Amino acid sequence: GFFPLESQMDIMAEKIGMDPVEFRKRNYIKLGETSPVFKAMGEGREGVEQSIKSIGLIEAIDRGLNEIKWYEKKEKYQKLNQKSSIKYGLGMACMMQGSGIAEIDMGSATIKMNEDGSFNLLIGATDLGTGSDTILAQIAAEALGVELSDIIVYSSDTDLTPFDVGAYASSTTFVSGGAVKKASDLVRDIIIEDASKILKEPKENLRVENKSVISKSGKKLSFKEIANTAFYYHDQHQIIASASHYGKTSPPPFAAHFAEISVDTRTGIINVLNYIACVDCGTAINPTLAEGQNDGAVVNGIGHTLSEGFEISSNGTVLNANFRRYKILTSKDITNIKSILISTYEPDGPYGAKSVSEIGINGPLPAISNAIYNAIKVRLTEAPFTPDKVLKALKKK
Missing domain, CATH: 3.30.365.10 (Aldehyde oxidase/xanthine dehydrogenase, molybdopterin binding domain)
Incomplete structure (x- = not known):
């Protein structure tokens, strides 16, 4: 759900002429607030109403902006893209997850x-x-x-x-x-x-x-x-x-992801140059393992965004059911990824901890999609964003 949601955040911000960063800061959930989503998202039954007791999203956004040099590069790339066939772009996405399923786990x-x-x-x-x-x-x-x-x-x-x-x-x-x-x-x-x-x-x-x-x-x-x-x-x-x-609650971790990409308009090839993933997982019980979890999730998400996808025949047979044809990222493909842990204290968690595992995979697809739009003013809506899809979209532009 974060791909369409975070794409729409950029689309809405552009339509009203607002900075997409400021648009997110104003509209995202805050400490002490609740959301109807919590009660709606049960598993086979009604969910559990709860309020946010810990959140480090604003700090995550600010750290990510600083690390990737968001505003400096935005200005730089706007000028560079006018005279180069290789276009550069920056994109971001914010997300939240859960810590188990309340009143089930x-x-x-x-x-x-x-x-x-x-x-x-x-x-x-x-x-x-x-x-x-x-x-x-x-x-x-x-x-x-x-x-x-x-x-x-x-x-x-x-x-x-x-x-x-x-x-x-x-x-x-x-x-x-x-x-x-x-x-x-x-x-x-x-x-x-x-x-x-x-x-x-x-x-x-x-x-x-x-x-x-x-x-x-x-x-x-x-x-x-x-x-x-x-x-x-x-x-x-x-x-x-x-x-x-x-668990009577499921306190959400929060994350802000930032992608810096290049798009070769002659070949359609997208390269992720830098990726910053800031995550609030409460107290990190083991920071090294938490960063490793986040790094792995981001790599998984980038693979899903750029290369991974099943090819299905007309009779339902999977045509690429092996790693020769199903393109996962290898160690040679991994870009400059940096995970940053934002420390908060979750009162319902052991020593203030929340979850960290799944949230990292949610960010690359919307962040890279928004970065592609920033670079070439084309919005791709179907992953993976392969070169042929990029070239096809550019021709329709």
């Missing part, structure tokens, strides 16, 4: 303390290459006051791990992460309660830090000592807890 987690003070984290969430095992372990480590190496992850084994709806709808960090945070907090409370009995200190005077429980008076007890006491000596029990998170 659910994730669960179990955390068990081991004898050496390490922890087993059992999660139903599946790591598809997104790095969710790492991120969920980081959430547990942060809550328990231990290193990442102290969290041993067991994920997506239906014989052993608790239920999770699955890795879809940009839900894992928010939904499964919420379950991990709850389970970690429960285990931390048990640890502090045990330490309180051993140290003879009130629970409110204790905190977890560096794989130990430390009191305000300076007393210290390692997790290993607490585990051994629990297992062998005092009120013997397993330190373990389970929790589930059922």
Whole structure:
């Protein structure tokens, strides 16, 4: 939906003589506002009404404008395009996504303390290459006051791990992460309660830090000592807890994408020269993984925009069902892509986090389409934007 929506934003701005950047800033959703879209977009039933509790879209727009040098290049290319067969253009697009599906998605987690003070984290969430095992372990480590190496992850084994709806709808960090945070907090409370009995200190005077429980008076007890006491000596029990998170909201991440392109009017070839993708995903639990997710999504989106598309015969057979004829981007085709994380704090998310996975793929098609129009004053409406489509559109101009 963002391709027609963001194309129309540029079209409407041009018709009323307004800067498309300012047009978006005035009309996009703002902090504390809601939208009828939330309630309409359910899955097989009515959706959930909600309001925006965190948004970094204006900052994302401003950062992107600055990074791509939007206004300087707009002026430069306007002059250059008058005398060159290779035309240059800039385009932008703004978007929002979701963090799972509210009141449908659910994730669960179990955390068990081991004898050496390490922890087993059992999660139903599946790591598809997104790095969710790492991120969920980081959430547990942060809550328990231990290193990442102290969290041993067991994920997506239906014989052993608790239920999770699955890795879809940009839900894992928010939904499964919420379950991990709850389970970690429960285990931390048990640890502090045990330490309180051993140290003879009130629970409110204790905190977890560096794989130990430390009191305000300076007393210290390692997790290993607490585990051994629990297992062998005092009120013997397993330190373990389970929790589930059922998302009652789906806080949207926001993004602003900017594309700088060239169009050879003799050949119809489009080249993406620079691409800036600014994304507000709340608190980035792991910034490197978040940037990687965004980079990959952008590359996927650029491929869809410029080269990827099924060829179907008259009898419904796919004619390009192999990578010789279905043109995905390779490492040689990847342009200058820069992902910028805009930090906000989402009160409903674990440590302020929202989703980041899907939103990046939504931007390239409208951003590049708007850039093409800026370059050659032709609006393409059917992806992929192959050279033959460009030349055909130029002839009709």
